[in-house]
Amino acid sequence: MTQYPETVESLIAMLKLLPGIGRRGAERLVLSLLEWEPEKLAFLGELIGTLPETVSTCPECGALANAGELCTICRQERRDASLVCVVETTAQLFAIEASGNFRGRYHVLGGRISPMDAENGSGLNLPRLLERARSGTVREIILALSSDVEGRATAIYLADLLRDTPVRVTQPALGLPAGANLSYADGATITAALTGRTEIK
Ligand SMILES: [Zn+2]
Known part of the structure; x- marks a missing residue:
């Protein structure tokens, strides 16, 4: 079975935990994220990572x-x-x-x-x-x-x-x-x- 690189597979697995997101939907989201500017990706990561402290x-x-x-x-x-x-x-x-x-x-x-x-x-x-x-x-x-x-x-x-x-x-x-x-x-x-x-x- 063909697989994406490990990080991509891990991210797909994490996104699939969200309600309403299946394997195909998660794949599409990750492939779209790969087209983002690095700064924007870092900001998204920071927003998610600090949720427990900020909210x-x-x-x-x-x-x-x-x-x-x-x-x-x-x-x-x-x-x-x-x-x-x-x-x-x-x-x-x-x-x-x-x-x-x-x-x-x-x-x-x-x-x-x-x-x-x-x-x-x-x-x-x-x-x-x-x-x-x-x-x-x-x-x-x-x-x-x-x-x-x-x-x-x-x-x-x-x-x-x-x-x-x-x-x-x-x-x-x-x-x-x-x-x-x-x-x-x-x-x-x-x-x-x-x-x-x-x-x-
Ligand atoms: Zn209140």
Whole structure:
């Protein structure tokens, strides 16, 4: 079997780890990179290599942020701090932001709860959510989670977790598309889902 030089093969193998990239796609990306100027390649390498130091999660809401800083949304003082929308990932936060109609703040869980998982909720950004719910600033928490089994299990778990806090807990009357698919939902669907909300606590 004919193979590319070792470094090219290694890079193909690494790129194949990314979602949606197969062997052919990875090959095309590497062959395209080989045509770049050396400085541009070095800059790309540096950006990737320093991601762990330059990007972190927002201490307030858990969204991706510059390391050691609040995220761009938590820095916007005019946003309604009494309304907090809970999402699974920063990608979902961006999808809701793109719909352009949500004026509250967010809380990013960093995952969700599997009904099969014995370690319920470990690793999720839950202690901070409880702090926010008890802070006196937040009036309503919207659980904008996926409408699949894990999303529903997470919503039930969170409603229970927030039971003894003074906040109203709601969820979109119309389910949001599951998981990563929310990123592709159109703004109108997201707006409709967030406008009609039902109380679950
Ligand atoms: Zn934030």
